Amino acid sequence: MAEPYLVVEHLTKVYERGHVVALKDVSFEVQKGEFLVIIGLSGSGKSTLLRCINRLIEPTKGRIFIDGVEITKLSPRQMRKFRRKIGMIFQHFNLIKRATVMTNVLTGRLGYNPTWMTLLGIFPRSDRELALKNLERVGLLEKAYVRADELSGGQQQRVGIARALMQEPELLLADEPVSALDPATSHSVMQYIEQMNREDGVTVLASLHFLSLARRYGTRIIALKDGELVFDGAPEEIDDRKFKEIYGEEAEEVEIR
Amino acid sequence: MLSGYPEAYLKERPRWMSLDAVADFFYFGFRNLRKYLSIVLLDMGAIGILWLLMNYVIIRLSTGRIGYALVPWWVFGLGVVEAAALWESFGRSFGHRVARVELRRTDGGEPTATQRILHWLLWHVSVLPIFPLLFIPSPHERVSGLELRPFTMEGRTPKPWWRTSTGIYVAWLTGVALLAAISVTVSWEDLVRLFTKAGTTAKFWRSFFSPDTSIILKTIRDLIVTVFMAMTATSFAVLVAVPLSFLAARNLMRGVVGRLIYTVIRGMMSIIRSIEPVVWAIFFLVWVRVDLTPFAGVLALFVHSVSDLTKLYAERLESIDPGLIEAIAATGANRLQILRYAVIPQIVNPYISFTLYRWDINIRMATVVGVVGGGGIGQALFFYLTGNLWRQAGTVMLFIIALVWAIDYLSARLRAKLA
Numbered sequence: 001m002a003e004p005y006l007v008v009e010h011l012t013k014v015y016e017r018g019h020v021v022a023l024k025d026v027s028f029e030v031q032k033g034e035f036l037v038i039i040g041l042s043g044s045g046k047s048t049l050l051r052c053i054n055r056l057i058e059p060t061k062g063r064i065f066i067d068g069v070e071i072t073k074l075s076p077r078q079m080r081k082f083r084r085k086i087g088m089i090f091q092h093f094n095l096i097k098r099a100t101v102m103t104n105v106l107t108g109r110l111g112y113n114p115t116w117m118t119l120l121g122i123f124p125r126s127d128r129e130l131a132l133k134n135l136e137r138v139g140l141l142e143k144a145y146v147r148a149d150e151l152s153g154g155q156q157q158r159v160g161i162a163r164a165l166m167q168e169p170e171l172l173l174a175d176e177p178v179s180a181l182d183p184a185t186s187h188s189v190m191q192y193i194e195q196m197n198r199e200d201g202v203t204v205l206a207s208l209h210f211l212s213l214a215r216r217y218g219t220r221i222i223a224l225k226d227g228e229l230v231f232d233g234a235p236e237e238i239d240d241r242k243f244k245e246i247y248g249e250e251a252e253e254v255e256i257r
Numbered sequence: 258m259l260s261g262y263p264e265a266y267l268k269e270r271p272r273w274m275s276l277d278a279v280a281d282f283f284y285f286g287f288r289n290l291r292k293y294l295s296i297v298l299l300d301m302g303a304i305g306i307l308w309l310l311m312n313y314v315i316i317r318l319s320t321g322r323i324g325y326a327l328v329p330w331w332v333f334g335l336g337v338v339e340a341a342a343l344w345e346s347f348g349r350s351f352g353h354r355v356a357r358v359e360l361r362r363t364d365g366g367e368p369t370a371t372q373r374i375l376h377w378l379l380w381h382v383s384v385l386p387i388f389p390l391l392f393i394p395s396p397h398e399r400v401s402g403l404e405l406r407p408f409t410m411e412g413r414t415p416k417p418w419w420r421t422s423t424g425i426y427v428a429w430l431t432g433v434a435l436l437a438a439i440s441v442t443v444s445w446e447d448l449v450r451l452f453t454k455a456g457t458t459a460k461f462w463r464s465f466f467s468p469d470t471s472i473i474l475k476t477i478r479d480l481i482v483t484v485f486m487a488m489t490a491t492s493f494a495v496l497v498a499v500p501l502s503f504l505a506a507r508n509l510m511r512g513v514v515g516r517l518i519y520t521v522i523r524g525m526m527s528i529i530r531s532i533e534p535v536v537w538a539i540f541f542l543v544w545v546r547v548d549l550t551p552f553a554g555v556l557a558l559f560v561h562s563v564s565d566l567t568k569l570y571a572e573r574l575e576s577i578d579p580g581l582i583e584a585i586a587a588t589g590a591n592r593l594q595i596l597r598y599a600v601i602p603q604i605v606n607p608y609i610s611f612t613l614y615r616w617d618i619n620i621r622m623a624t625v626v627g628v629v630g631g632g633g634i635g636q637a638l639f640f641y642l643t644g645n646l647w648r649q650a651g652t653v654m655l656f657i658i659a660l661v662w663a664i665d666y667l668s669a670r671l672r673a674k675l676a
Contacts, residue, residue: 056583083589094584096602107598111589118590119597160584167588 003068004029005203006053006171011062013048013227022048024227026062030205030220035197037218037235038207041247045227046207050173053205054086055079066171084111087164087202089193091176093156097149101140101159104148105131108166127166134162138192154185161192172196174206178213190217211243286391292405293390296352300341303351303426308333310433317440338385346377348422349408358405368403375401464647465654472649476637476656482551483633484660486626487619490555494562495612501526501563502570509574522567529564537561538626551632558619558626565618569611570604577603606675613675617668624657 006029013023023045030036038046051057053064055071064072071082087108095104109127110118117123123131135141138158143151148159157177164172174193178186194217196202208214214221215235223231223238223246230246231238244251309325316324326333344350349359360376362368368376379397383389389396398404418424501522503509510519537557545553577600585599627635634657641650 051583054587056586080589080591083587086587088584088587090580090584092580094578094580096581096598098602098606107585107590108588110585110594110598115591115593118594163584163588173587 005032005034005067006030006205007063007065008049008053009063009065011049011052011064012060013045013052013057014060022227023052023059023224026224026227026229028222028229028232030203032203033197033201035194035204035206035217035219037214037221038205038224039209039211039214039221039246040207040224044224046224047175048227049224050088050175050205050207053171053173054083054088080111084167085169086171086173087167087169088173088175089157089160089164089177091179093153093160093180095148095156095159095163097147099148100145101135101148101151102128102131102144104159105135105162105166108163111167131162131166134165135159137165138162152185153181154189157181157185157189158192161189161196165196169202172202172204172206174204176207176209179209186213193217211238282391285393289393289395290387290390292356293384293395294387296345296350296356296358296405297341297384299352299355300344300350301337303430304340304344305333305337307426307430307433308337310430310437314433314436314440317437342377342380342384344422346373346380351423351426353405353408354423356405357408359408360403361406363402363404365406368401372401372403376403461647461651465651467648468652468655469648470652472652476634476653479634479637479653480656480660483623483627483635484620484664486551486555486558486623486633487616490558490562490623491612491616491619494559494566494615497563498566498570499608501567502574505567505571506574507571508577508579523571526564526567529560530568532561534558534561534622534626535629538629542630546630551627553630554623554626554632554635558622561622562615562619566611566615569615570608573604573607573611574600610672610675613668613671617664620664621661624661 008029009027011023011026012021014021026045026049038049040046048057052059053066053071055074059072062072063070066082066086069082071079074082096107103121106123106127109123109130113123113127132141132144135144138161140151140155140158140162143155148156151159157180160177172193177193178189181189190213193204193206197204206217208218215238218235221231221233221235221238222229223242225246231242238246312325312327313323315327316322328336341350345353345360353359360368360373362372376397379400383395383397392399394404419428504518505522505526507519510516534557537560538554541553541556545556581603582595582599585595590598623633624635624638627633627637628639630636630639634653638650638653638657641647641653
């Protein structure tokens with residue numbers, strides 16, 4: 001097998017002098033082009049894991065390699081530069097609510113442009129054209145100059161995807177991208193992510209609440225429980241027993257179509 | 258079992274005499290100490306204040322004099338300590354309520370009478386010398402088998418407030434404080450005068466409704482000066498308060514140095530704010546007085562506005578959504594870019610809104626500052642009032658009312674637009 005794209009080795013994150021252990025010795029590998037879904041209960045460490053991978057949260061122990069680079073060793077400055085290759089989308093979209101969709105999408109290029117220009121709000125013509133292209137791709141071209149908070153939840157998440165696309169990423173981290181959306185919109189958003197994965201070859205790490213979504217879109221699933229890796233395998237391998245192990249005895253599987 | 262320790266610490270105890278063990282002892286010990294002391298101090302304060310107020314009311318009502326001490330000070334001190342010990346051992350004290358805890362057995366059950374008595378006796382050995390509180394569990398808890406547990410209503414029926422010790426305490430305190438407050442501020446003679454001497458103000462009201470039209474132009478000029486004073490003070494205050502607010506926001510000032518700067522600035526601001534603009538005006542009049550110019554008044558408003566705006570701005574900064582900061586940081590943006598695209602969009606409108614609000618306050622304050630000689634319309638009002646020129650004073654007041662009403666309305670409308 002080829003060299004894995006992402007390697008996580010013995011990743012541990014401890015908050016508050018040992019009071020809260022968010023991740024306990026998590027190790028796994030991801031091949032280029034995989035669509036890896038992370039499942040687990042709320043508070044099981046999914047968000048912390050994703051944020052450790054682009055070091056929005058500093059890991060306490062362990063090493064992370066992306067494309068052969070040990071990112072846990074990078075200086076803050078080098079890390080900022082490296083983050084350009086890692087797109088991220090969020091549960092609550094995290095858009096600039098008062099700014100236009102266009103501005104929001106252009107923020108995806110902040111890492112590529114000189115600071116003084118971006119501070120004045122100037123972006124090169126090529127970036128603006130790329131923004132329009134990406135907005136067209138997520139079906140929001142006619143909303144380009146509408147304020148972001150005037151859009152519906154699903155549309156806002158698509159702006160989030162366009163923002164990530166602007167980075168021309170190799171890796172996409174999606175932190176519960178559809179938890180705040182209704183089932184119908186969820187699928188439309190997931191399909192855009194799937195498209196990025198299939199057509200642009202972007203490796204995707206997505207945390208999801210619903211197992212049915214995880215089975216439908218994931219090429220591989222890992223499960224966290226209380227910060228520990230309790231499952232790593234193909235979607236079909238999660239049977240009733242495994243499910244109860246991950247989600248607890250009383251859990252019932254809910255279908256989302 | 259042992260509350261306050263992390264699980265890992267119990268499973269694998271650090272080797273004794275290792276630096277970690279010593280650090281953990283002090284870290285958890287001080288947290289424990291802080292928890293107990295805050296509860297004890299609250300209880301002692303609560304009991305002490307009630308006792309002093311009761312003394313005050315009793316002495317005042319029985320002898321008419323002012324006094325606070327029915328017993329010697331050392332009896333008072335011991336009494337407060339003892340009352341706190343009893344309250345915390347045999348009931349759910351005020352401090353327990355504030356901290357949302359209650360005294361239970363370590364297995365969660367209702368304490369027995371023996372345990373409560375033990376707890377109360379050992380409380381003196383454990384809490385009074387303070388040092389034993391560094392141990393977890395503290396000696397009085399270790400021996401009595403009781404501990405402070407988070408309070409929960411699970412499986413219980415609520416008691417009405419008059420059956421709880423804290424409820425009775427608060428009702429009693431409110432009653433006594435009200436009695437004391439009335440006895441300080443109102444006397445029988447005052448009341449008699451209030452209802453019999455209304456006629457003496459007739460002259461004032463008559464002149465108020467017959468304005469002196471000859472001073473209208475001069476009054477309008479003073480009015481404009483007042484508005485300008487507020488504008489100058491507010492504008493320069495904004496220039497200073499905006500950068501200061503970033504240093505006074507808890508979420509942006511991390512680390513030891515950051516926290517120090519935060520504390521110093523916040524402390525300074527609250528000291529400055531607690532001194533009224535009128536007092537600042539007198540201070541600056543002594544300093545820069547140049548023959549009744551409004552400059553001293555402007556300085557007074559400026560200083561007060563800086564401290565007020567810094568606080569308002571900083572609080573707004575503290576409540577910004579960290580999600581957007583994450584999102585912008587995730588694109589590879591640097592600090593300045595995060596500031597420009599994640600922080601500023603969230604604060605611009607609230608900042609403008611606060612500034613307008615402060616400008617509106619400053620106009621009202623400017624009239625007051627003028628009274629001590631700070632310039633503007635307040636100074637004119639003061640001049641007429643001290644000269645017994647009632648008609649002119651009435652005219653000026655009509656203009657002040659009109660201005661304040663108009664500015665109030667304008668700034669409210671603008672702020673509604675921004676929201």
